[in-house]
Amino acid sequence: MKATFMYGAGDVRVETVPDPVIRESTDAIVRVTRACICGSDLHPFRSRPSGADGTPMGHEFLGVVEDIGTAVTSLRRGDFVIAPFAFQDNSCVFCREGVQTSCIHGGWYGNNGVGGGQAEAVRVPLADGSLVKVPGRIDEALYPALLTLSDVYLTGYHAAWMGRVEAGKTVTVIGDGAVGLSAVLAARRLGAERIILMGRHRSRTDLGVEFGATDVVAERGEDGIARVMELTGGEGSHVVLEAVGHLPAYEQAYGVVRPGGVISRVGVPQYEDAPIGFGSLFGKNVTLTGGPAPVRGYLDAALIEVLEGRLDPGPVFDLSVGIDEVPAGYRAMDDRAALKVLVTF
Amino acid sequence: MKATFMYGAGDVRVETVPDPVIRESTDAIVRVTRACICGSDLHPFRSRPSGADGTPMGHEFLGVVEDIGTAVTSLRRGDFVIAPFAFQDNSCVFCREGVQTSCIHGGWYGNNGVGGGQAEAVRVPLADGSLVKVPGRIDEALYPALLTLSDVYLTGYHAAWMGRVEAGKTVTVIGDGAVGLSAVLAARRLGAERIILMGRHRSRTDLGVEFGATDVVAERGEDGIARVMELTGGEGSHVVLEAVGHLPAYEQAYGVVRPGGVISRVGVPQYEDAPIGFGSLFGKNVTLTGGPAPVRGYLDAALIEVLEGRLDPGPVFDLSVGIDEVPAGYRAMDDRAALKVLVTF
Numbered sequence: 300m301k302a303t304f305m306y307g308a309g310d311v312r313v314e315t316v317p318d319p320v321i322r323e324s325t326d327a328i329v330r331v332t333r334a335c336i337c338g339s340d341l342h343p344f345r346s347r348p349s350g351a352d353g354t355p356m357g358h359e360f361l362g363v364v365e366d367i368g369t370a371v372t373s374l375r376r377g378d379f380v381i382a383p384f385a386f387q388d389n390s391c392v393f394c395r396e397g398v399q400t401s402c403i404h405g406g407w408y409g410n411n412g413v414g415g416g417q418a419e420a421v422r423v424p425l426a427d428g429s430l431v432k433v434p435g436r437i438d439e440a441l442y443p444a445l446l447t448l449s450d451v452y453l454t455g456y457h458a459a460w461m462g463r464v465e466a467g468k469t470v471t472v473i474g475d476g477a478v479g480l481s482a483v484l485a486a487r488r489l490g491a492e493r494i495i496l497m498g499r500h501r502s503r504t505d506l507g508v509e510f511g512a513t514d515v516v517a518e519r520g521e522d523g524i525a526r527v528m529e530l531t532g533g534e535g536s537h538v539v540l541e542a543v544g545h546l547p548a549y550e551q552a553y554g555v556v557r558p559g560g561v562i563s564r565v566g567v568p569q570y571e572d573a574p575i576g577f578g579s580l581f582g583k584n585v586t587l588t589g590g591p592a593p594v595r596g597y598l599d600a601a602l603i604e605v606l607e608g609r610l611d612p613g614p615v616f617d618l619s620v621g622i623d624e625v626p627a628g629y630r631a632m633d634d635r636a637a638l639k640v641l642v643t644f
Numbered sequence: 645m646k647a648t649f650m651y652g653a654g655d656v657r658v659e660t661v662p663d664p665v666i667r668e669s670t671d672a673i674v675r676v677t678r679a680c681i682c683g684s685d686l687h688p689f690r691s692r693p694s695g696a697d698g699t700p701m702g703h704e705f706l707g708v709v710e711d712i713g714t715a716v717t718s719l720r721r722g723d724f725v726i727a728p729f730a731f732q733d734n735s736c737v738f739c740r741e742g743v744q745t746s747c748i749h750g751g752w753y754g755n756n757g758v759g760g761g762q763a764e765a766v767r768v769p770l771a772d773g774s775l776v777k778v779p780g781r782i783d784e785a786l787y788p789a790l791l792t793l794s795d796v797y798l799t800g801y802h803a804a805w806m807g808r809v810e811a812g813k814t815v816t817v818i819g820d821g822a823v824g825l826s827a828v829l830a831a832r833r834l835g836a837e838r839i840i841l842m843g844r845h846r847s848r849t850d851l852g853v854e855f856g857a858t859d860v861v862a863e864r865g866e867d868g869i870a871r872v873m874e875l876t877g878g879e880g881s882h883v884v885l886e887a888v889g890h891l892p893a894y895e896q897a898y899g900v901v902r903p904g905g906v907i908s909r910v911g912v913p914q915y916e917d918a919p920i921g922f923g924s925l926f927g928k929n930v931t932l933t934g935g936p937a938p939v940r941g942y943l944d945a946a947l948i949e950v951l952e953g954r955l956d957p958g959p960v961f962d963l964s965v966g967i968d969e970v971p972a973g974y975r976a977m978d979d980r981a982a983l984k985v986l987v988t989f
Contacts, residue, residue, distance in 0.1 A: 392879060393903045401903030401928050461931070534737060558738045558746030568921040576916035581909060581935045584743050586806070587920065590929030 301622045302418030304353025308346055309633075311626040312353065319414055319422035324370035327426030329362040329380060333442050334416045334642040335616065336628050337384075337450060338476045339567050342544070344629050356625075357417030357642075358384040358408040359449035361442060364430070365420065373427045379437055380430040381602070382416065382423060383594040384408070384450040389428030400591040402428075417625055417642055431598050433606075443613030443641060444605045447481065448598055451639065452612035454565050455481025455542065456601070457592030459489050462538040462563035466490035471527055471555050472512070474542035475503040477615040477639040478565055480510055482540040484612055487511025491538075495530055497523055497551065503638055506614060520547065524554035536560060541589070546570045553579045564589035616641040646967045647763030649698025653691055654978075656971040657698060664759055664767035669715035672771030674707040674725060678787045679761045679987040680961065681973050682729075682795060683821045684912050687889070689974050701970075702762030702987075703729040703753040704794035706787060709775070710765065718772045724782055725775040726947070727761065727768060728939040729753070729795040734773030744938040747773075761794075762970055762987055776943050778951075788958030788986060789950045792826065793943055796984065797957035799910045800826025800887065801946070802937030804834050807883040807908035811835035816872055816900050817857070819887035820848040822960040822984040823910055825855055827885040829957055832856030836883075840875055842868055842896065848983055851959060865892065869899035881905060886934070891915045898924045909934035961986040 300318045305311050319328055334357050343354075364378040374380070387394055387402030394402050404425060409415040413424060423429050433445060447453075455478050464470055470491040472482045475498025486494050487510060496512035497519075498504045504515045516526045528535060535557030541548050544566030552562045553574070562585060574580075580587060604610035618637035620628040621644070628640035645663045650656050664673055679702050688699075709723040719725070732739055732747030739747050749770060754760040758769060768774050778790060792798075800823050809815055815836040817827045820843025831839050832855060841857035842864075843849045849860045861871045873880060880902030886893050889911030897907045898919070907930060919925075925932060949955035963982035965973045966989070973985035 396904050398904035398929050461929075559741050559743035564926060568926050571919050571921035571923060572917045573920050574916050575918050575920055575932065576913040578916060580932070581913050583746050584806075584933075584935030584938070586931060586933040587925070588929075588931040588933075590926045593929070 300419035303356040303415060303625045305343060305347060305356050306353045307349030308344060310349065311344065311356065311629045313623055313625055314353070319420055321366055321368045322422065323424060324368040325425050325427065326368045327364050327371055327374055327423045327430060328366040329360065329382065329421050329423055329430070330365045331360045331362040331416065331419055331421060331644055333446050333644070334360040335446055336417070336625070336632055336640040336642070338478055340629065341633055342567065342569060344633055355409040355415030355418070357415040359446060359451070360416035360421060361446050361449070362421070367426060371426045374430060374432060379433045381433060381445055381448050381598065382421070382430055383598060385591065385594070386424050386429040387595055388425045389595055394428070397593055397596045399593040399595040419622065419644060429595070431602065433602065441605060443616045444611045446641070447612040447615060448594070448601050448605065450592070450594060451477045451615060452481045452484070453594040453597045453601060454478050454592040456485040456597055458482045458540040458542060458563045458565040458589055459485040461588045462540055462561045464489040464491050464538050466492065468537035469493040469495070469531055470538045470540065471495040471497060471536040472540045472542060473497045473548045473551055474566060475500050475507060476542060479542035480507050480615055481612055482542050482565070483507045483512050484510040486540065488610070495527055495536065497527070500635060509614070519551070523551055527555040531557070538563065540565070542566050544569050546573060549573055553585060556585050558583040561586045561588060565592060615639045619643055645764035648701040648760060648970045650688055650692060650701050651698045652694030653689060655694065656689065656701065656974045658968055658970055659698070663765055666711055666713045667767065668769060669713040670770050670772065671713045672709050672716055672719055672768045672775060673711040674705065674727065674766050674768055674775070675710045676705045676707040676761065676764055676766060676989055678791050679705040680791055681762070681970070681977055681985040681987070683823055685974065686978055687912065687914060689978055700754040700760030700763070702760040704791060704796070705761035705766060706791050706794070707766070712771060716771045719775060719777060724778045726778060726790055726793055726943065727766070727775055728943060730936065730939070731769050731774040732940055733770045734940055739773070742938055742941045744940040745936040764967065764989055774940070776947065778947065786950060788961045789956045791986070792957040792960060793939070793946050793950065795937070795939060796822045796960060797826045797829070798939040798942045798946060799823050799937040801830035801942055803827045803885040803887060803908045803910040803934055804830040806933045807885055807906045809834040809836050809883050811837065813882035814838040814840070814876055815883045815885065816840040816842060816881035817885045817887060818842045818893045818896055819911060820845050820852060821887060824887035825852050825960055826957055827887050827910070828852045828857050829855040831885065833955070840872055840881065842872070845980060854959070864896070868896055872900040876902070883908065885910070887911050889914050891918060894918055898930060901930050903928040906931045906933060910937060960984045964988055
């Protein structure tokens with residue numbers, strides 16, 4: 300089969316490798332129907348040191364169950380499934396507490412002998428806990444929306460949910476990437492009336508407005524902070540959803556959050572140390588939350604919304620490529636020529 | 645009157661100064677009945693550069709209203725009142741949202757022409773919003789408990805409240821100072837059954853056990869983290885209440901918190917930058933919360949509990965001094981000879 304590997308910054312290759320096979324009795328093999336490239340894939344695409352070994356890439360995919368291990372009980376060959384971006388048993392103590400991305404037995408695609416999702420087939424560990432079956436006949440037009448439940452939309456939803464977005468609260472979303480726009484859509488669905496989107500790519504912020512943003516702030520840094528403060532009558536935002544992951548985005552977040560407010564991060568932090576003392580978070584009783592979205596916990600409810608036509612984050616995909624063109628897809632996202640790239644098979 | 649000033653590290657003096665007078669129509673003058681020394685007063689006591697000007701000290705006091713400005717409507721001369729450690733109008737947008745310590749018109753004792761609470765009398769700005777009248781005849785035996793509502797107990801309560809302590813959750817409290825012990829008491833009252841107190845001063849942790857701690861961990865650093873992990877079956881604590889304010893306490897907090905857990909800080913951070921990236925908070929979806937306690941918001945309910953005899957944080961006071969002995973009181977707390985020092989007049 301063909302699969303995607305990264306060898307270093309800017310160096311993504313599609314190679315032919317053996318098809319995956321069942322190794323554990325709890326595995327399933329999924330023949331991939333749609334996959335995509337994640338904003339988080341761009342971090343190593345920009346900075347990863349070159350090496351002799353390639354890392355399997357991709358962690359978002361839809362597909363058809365091709366084979367199952369003997370211990371798999373909830374799936375059959377031929378089932379159409381969504382794979383959350385992390386695998387988990389969905390039954391350990393942390394899964395039961397709603398933190399499936401910290402599953403004691405779970406893990407991430409693309410390492411420890413588990414392949415990536417930007418491939419024609421994937422071995423999915425802990426298949427009963429990890430794969431969500433889509434019932435009935437599925438209209439191909441729904442594929443993009445269904446694929447967003449693998450990561451991007453539900454990551455935006457996680458930000459909004461952990462930020463306790465609700466009616467009457469002003470929400471600021473930092474970042475006009477696909478996760479930021481998903482956060483706008485999720486915030487709107489959770490009842491926010493005032494949603495300020497901080498981003499400077501017009502085509503993206505236009506989609507943000509379609510998704511529910513009421514204000515767009517193109518300025519960054521101190522100017523951006525000043526503009527949000529002005530828009531909120533000098534009070535600041537109740538909730539800030541940080542969907543970038545770089546330190547300046549976090550600095551913007553604590554600059555615009557109001558006393559008692561919440562900063563909810565879903566952009567994977569590209570920093571470890573950052574200000575959290577009296578002058579940034581503590582003095583104004585700001586809550587900092589977020590992390591890798593426990594997509595599995597949100598997926599069942601969101602799936603119903605998509606199938607019933609009430610939720611469509613699909614427009615975050617604006618470019619479609621075949622598996623051989625995945626490296627070009629990375630470049631398109633890196634150049635911001637594409638917002639989010641769908642991979643078809 | 646006599647009042648306390650700090651001139652530098654270790655240099656606390658009681659001086660005779662003019663009695664305070666009404667300056668604004670919203671002021672009240674309170675004749676102080678009981679005051680105390682705060683753990684946060686020890687930070688400058690250990691590190692403040694020497695200077696020619698003394699800073700008025702103290703921000704916790706009970707007393708009797710001696711005079712009121714013309715605009716004060718809710719208080720009369722002779723009322724017995726509790727002063728929250730910050731003053732506020734209790735009516736601005738942030739006060740209404742429950743963040744009285746960020747009141748737009750509020751402030752802190754000991755600067756900008758407002759004196760400190762370790763004094764025979766205090767000018768209280770925004771008296772209607774700041775002072776809470778204690779109804780009826782008050783038994784002097786209740787003074788210590790009532791004084792804890794000015795800061796220390798309700799700061800511990802703020803930690804527990806923001807940490808979303810509830811039945812079924814394991815709580816770890818870092819710090820066996822008066823705030824830490826208050827946090828133990830508050831966590832117990834909010835329903836926590838398992839409360840692990842990290843502290844190494846036996847007389848203090850004994851009081852912590854009286855207040856509801858079920859386990860005491862004397863080890864610090866990696867050993868302390870390992871011990872808490874062992875006590876929680878390797879899972880970590882749902883809630884960590886950080887009542888110290890130094891970086892190692894924060895590091896301990898993210899070391900023992902479980903995935904999806906909450907770190908709630910009320911120790912005033914003596915640092916600005918700290919780890920919050922994938923390896924500390926983000927990766928396990930840890931929420932960081934806390935700040936200066938909006939005591940005014942919690943005070944009415946807690947006052948009823950104290951007056952009805954259901955709540956008694958008074959035992960955090962273990963040494964009583966007169967106003968002239970306040971400098972000795974600082975030294976006793978700094979030496980850990982005293983847990984918390986009450987000042988009588």
